[in-house]
Amino acid sequence: MAxxxxxxxxxxxxxxxxxxCESKIKEPSAMSLATVDSRGRPSVRMVLLKGFSDQGFVFxxxxxxxxxxxxxxxxxxALCFHWIPLxxxxxxxxxxxxxxxxxxxxxxxxxxxxSQISAWASIQSSPLxxxxxxxxxxxxxxxxxxxxxxxxxxFWSGYRLRPREIEFWTAGDNRLHERIVYTFSxxxxxxxxxxxxx
Ligand SMILES: Cc1cc2nc3c(=O)[nH]c(=O)nc-3n(C[C@H](O)[C@H](O)[C@H](O)COP(=O)(O)O)c2cc1C
Numbered sequence: 001m002a003x004x005x006x007x008x009x010x011x012x013x014x015x016x017x018x019x020x021c022e023s024k025i026k027e028p029s030a031m032s033l034a035t036v037d038s039r040g041r042p043s044v045r046m047v048l049l050k051g052f053s054d055q056g057f058v059f060x061x062x063x064x065x066x067x068x069x070x071x072x073x074x075x076x077x078a079l080c081f082h083w084i085p086l087x088x089x090x091x092x093x094x095x096x097x098x099x100x101x102x103x104x105x106x107x108x109x110x111x112x113x114x115s116q117i118s119a120w121a122s123i124q125s126s127p128l129x130x131x132x133x134x135x136x137x138x139x140x141x142x143x144x145x146x147x148x149x150x151x152x153x154x155f156w157s158g159y160r161l162r163p164r165e166i167e168f169w170t171a172g173d174n175r176l177h178e179r180i181v182y183t184f185s186x187x188x189x190x191x192x193x194x195x196x197x198x
Pocket of ligand 1: 027030043044045046047048049059060061062065066067068124125
């Protein structure tokens with residue numbers, strides 16, 4: 001397979017991601033994000049990939065959410081994509097750094113007005129008494145910003161996960177799967193490519 005000849009995992013990801021986007025997969029950008037709290041306890045949830053480059057993989061969230069608090073204390077994080085029809089998995093490990101305010105503003109302004117209002121209304125990860133409370137918060141915020149542009153809340157932004165290791169997994173016969181692993185060496189500034197037992 002031509003894919004095996006990549007030196008750069010971002011090029012490899014680009015090819016696989018395009019394939020996922022061109023397939024009938026619903027939400028190919030959905031990825032699990034694992035973080036750890038101050039006591040080293042992990043948690044994982046889905047988020048959507050909103051961009052990637054050789055600088056890393058971007059997602060957006062509420063900075064006061066559980067994941068947001070985790071990342072403020074401990075930047076170590078991991079992502080995992082699983083594209084079932086393609087029998088492919090991509091695992092990414094690294095550290096998450098905040099995107100710039102400008103980048104977050106640009107992305108926030110591209111969202112629908114209702115999503116912008118929801119971002120304001122949700123005290124993400126906090127206990128909610130009942131759904132009516134949330135609906136009321138949405139209504140209140142909609143009237144607060146009526147007729148004007150909804151600004152990005154300062155508690156809502158993005159992170160860019162800078163990868164140090166990326167693994168590409170393809171299902172093989174008899175569970176002899178293929179695993180291609182790229183590890184970034186800070187000493188050389190290059191990616192080292194290897195393979196692993198399945
Ligand atoms: C397919 C899918 C995509 C999601 N995308 C996002 C996202 O991009 N950002 C986000 O904050 N939450 C997203 N969520 C919700 C999160 O999985 C999670 O419930 C929420 O962020 C709260 O997580 P936390 O309490 O661990 O911080 C998504 C959920 C699903 C199922």
